[in-house]
Amino acid sequence: VVSHTCPVNIIGDVIHRTPWTEGKFKDPVAEYFFEVYKRLEFKEWHFGHFHEDVRLDFSDTNDGIFQCHYEKLPYELI
Numbered sequence: 714v715v716s717h718t719c720p721v722n723i724i725g726d727v728i729h730r731t732p733w734t735e736g737k738f739k740d741p742v743a744e745y746f747f748e749v750y751k752r753l754e755f756k757e758w759h760f761g762h763f764h765e766d767v768r769l770d771f772s773d774t775n776d777g778i779f780q781c782h783y784e785k786l787p788y789e790l791i
Contacts (some may be wrong), residue, residue, distance in 0.1 A: 717789040718743050720750040
């Protein structure tokens with residue numbers, strides 16, 4: 714999956730909840746993507762909305778790999 718943002722349940726693993734980031738957790742698109750995430754089988758989800766380079770590997774629980782891209786290429790996040 715390639716999208717601008719990620720499902721709302723992943724946001725907390727990418728950024729910390731602060732008064733400045735609170736709006737990111739109330740994003741209707743991220744909430745919609747959570748509904749998509751619950752129904753979709755995928756290996757990787759790539760996004761960049763948070764301007765961070767983060768790789769979250771949940772493949773051991775069959776929840777896939779989430780990669781937030783900013784400055785690094787996908788293979789550099791491993």
